[in-house]
Amino acid sequence: MNSPPLISVIIPMYNTSQYIKQTVESVLAQTYGNFEVIIMDDGSTDNGAEIVKGLVEKDARIKYFFQSNQGVSAARNNAIEQSQGEFVAFLDSDDLWLPTKLEKQINRLTSTGMDACYCGYQYFCEASKGEVFPKRYSEGKILIDVIKEKVSVWTSTVVVKKSVIINNSITFRPGLNWAEDMDFFYRLLFKCEFCFVKETLALYRQRPNSLSTAPDRLPEIQLWREFGQWIQTAQSSIPYNKQDIENAIIHYKIPSVAIYCLYQRLCNGIKPDEDFFEKSPLKLIDDYKLSFSETGLKLYIKKLLLRYKYGYK
Structure with missing residues (x-):
């Protein structure tokens, strides 16, 4: 044995x-x-x-x-x-x-x-x-x-x-x-x-x-971009479709982080500065595609609130 x-x-x-x-x-x-x-x-x-x-x-x-x-x-x-x-x-x-x-x-x-x-x-x-x-x-x-x-x-x-x-x-x-x-x-x-x-x-x-201090997740956007680049050159024994992973990053993860960062500033009464918009343009948020999960629905609601607050199209 x-x-x-x-x-x-x-x-x-x-x-x-x-x-x-x-x-x-x-x-x-x-x-x-x-x-x-x-x-x-x-x-x-x-x-x-x-x-x-x-x-x-x-x-x-x-x-x-x-x-x-x-x-x-x-x-x-x-x-x-x-x-x-x-x-x-x-x-x-x-x-x-x-x-x-x-x-x-x-x-x-x-x-x-x-x-x-x-x-x-x-x-x-x-x-x-x-x-x-x-x-x-x-x-x-x-x-x-x-x-x-x-x-x-x-x-x-x-x-x-x-x-x-x-x-x-x-x-x-x-x-x-x-x-x-x-x-x-x-x-x-x-x-x-x-x-x-x-x-x-x-x-x-x-x-x-x-409990009262959530981290600023803005640097996470760059991390996800780097991960997406790594995926394109990395080899895996698991038959992943790399395009599916890239789509999940571009149309869910990066926009969700941008939504979180902007919403956090809104809740804390902090006006996003030019540096924020340069690193996390609002277009990133509109790249978000609704994911039918509890987290995904909450993010979509936040996206709509941010669109109303900042008036972007």
Whole structure:
């Protein structure tokens, strides 16, 4: 009988001493026991290292590494290099897993023969739990569904064969100030098929200081343009129609980001400046084609409101 595959749990850490113990303990509580925990400390200045070293002394499956502050992308890349597992799972240092996550995902990967697996997740803060995602699931070639936000794949839900990452030279891009994990996972989605466990098995922490400040997603538009260019030259063993992917980017994703950015400014009473319109011309918004999903309908309503507010045709 074959032994269960080793899973390397990748946790980048930077000044999250108040959360890291609970996060690691959620891994140690897994019903699936054949894992290693790779914690890459990205130059933390708090007492997180002391907390982790205390955990290392109690469980040899935990491995701690320190690097000078280089950002979360470099931390994840370096942790992957240190990993020994056949599979890699990602977990942010303030998020949590439910106890059966790894077991159910490995079982699903084994039964489907696919290379990657995602699951459901729920937002939470100290006082309460919030919305559950995704609202629907799809399996196999899911890149276009994810681009159109019909399906949501989040970092701490994914388990993937390490060989897919290594053989396709997929890395987290250092220097990205926005959505460095999104860039990684969209490339992964292009290269392999995903299965799912239709169950909420991960908890996404919303910190108090992040609830009132949403990031400016304007740089994401350039990221999507670069991804579209990469798709045209990249090879995939999955028979995607590249034109379908390009259409999803041009007629859904980029316009939806532009709608979000302009709507965010409208809600905050900020008048868009010339620089905004230069980077995100209003024509991008009119390129939006209605996607029949909850998110798609909300975006279409926002588009109509923006058209009324700014009077563009």
